[in-house]
Amino acid sequence: MEIVFDKVTKNYGPISVFKDLDLSVSPGDFVFITGPSGSGKSTLIKLILNQIKPSSGDILINGKALNHLKDKSEIDKIRRKIGVVFQDYQLINDLTIEENIALSLDIVGYPSIKRPSRIDEVVKMVKLQHRHFLFPSQLSGGELQRACLARALSIEPEVILADEPTGNLDTANAWNLVKILQDINKKFKTTIIMTTHNTDIVESLDKKVIKLDKAEHENT
């Protein structure tokens, strides 16, 4: 999945988050988005998901501008190809972790017969195999982050958008999560877009970095 920002500006009232932002992410890329708080990292993720609209400019997914799509169901189809690790987890509180993953699989139309094995596979991948029957309120911040990753991975997405996925994890778990994302990127050519504050991770890996600043944003 190719993602292109063409002179995208996003304002929240009088406050400009970014102005005339250009960026391009090709299929199979692993991209870090860095920048200080308030620089628009989460806004960028929300724009890709069409959760919010740009004030001006176009966001193109596989060449199609999101804000010019006539058929609104196209947005749903695009979202079904994207796995998202939300900063605030966005898990449904009265469903267990297993049920949250199953819901996601149901939404993308994953074959029913393969769902239990797929759930087992992803909970093992994020080391939640003994916690998947618990509700979100019964898990720690780090476990919730991994549960959210498990849900994103389960649908075998073309793109994974990870919004500060290491924010609530200790160093070992943070590296473990990055390793999972690296493996998926390498093995399945899944595009990874990850926002992070963690400079150690960004500097240790030789990946594309998009740095957002409050005053001005540049594509490095």
Added chain:
Amino acid sequence: MKILKLTFHHIRRSPFQSLVAFFTVFACFFILNSFLLVNRGLSNVLNYFETKPEITIFLKDGLDQSTVESVQKELANYPDIKEIRYISKEKALSLYKDMNKDNPLLTEMVTASILPASFEVSAFNPKVLEVIAQNFSAKSQVVDEIIYQKDVIQSLLSWTQIIRYSGIALIALFISVVFVVIFTLIGMKITNRKDEIKISRLLGASKFYVKRPFILEGIIYGLTGSIIGFLLSFLIIYNFRTTINSFFQPIIFVPNLTFFEPLLLLAEISVGIFVGLSASWLGARRYIKW
């Protein structure tokens, strides 16, 4: 996750709201079905009076057989006549004794000679009876008295119509209440589950996908409420069938089971499903905006 499982999950998560919706639908169909069954009984009452010998022509004493036969022939010549029964003096006495068998004092002194012979005439078209009444009242040398139940039928008919019309108004009112309750309740449930819906939408769920459990929930209320409402009112009325029928004797107010009951059940289920579906569909359409 299967849609039915998700729907029952929604119902379980807010049991009191769900109970309110269920009881409203149930109460509506309980009253609706009771009314329909009572209305059916009233139709039987009306039908009984309409088909009963509606006109009784009492003959003068001392008429010879040929005069009686000529009266019978004349009656038979009218169109739409259903039945003409000749009640002789002896037959009249036997009927009288039968009617008063528990009160021997009333039967002791009565003989056939003091009771008049009569013709009981029923017709398919009550208007014919009116003509007969007019024509025979002029035959004073043959006819002693005419009893025509027109007023009784007219009054019964107008009461039945009042009951039917008020019943229809009541049904319309109850169905509106069910509609508003389900519509509002689905709105409340959607507001309560706003975050869940937003998350599902972000994961790529279509609007229809997130609406489905709420629409199905409305259908479930309509379906279960109509079935249980029907069954309970049906069982109560049929349980007291003997008592009700003996009160209305000789009219059968609650008849034996026929195809009417299953058809009525099917009709009520259809109405229940339709109201539940339309209210929840409109509720989901109105409140799901994400």
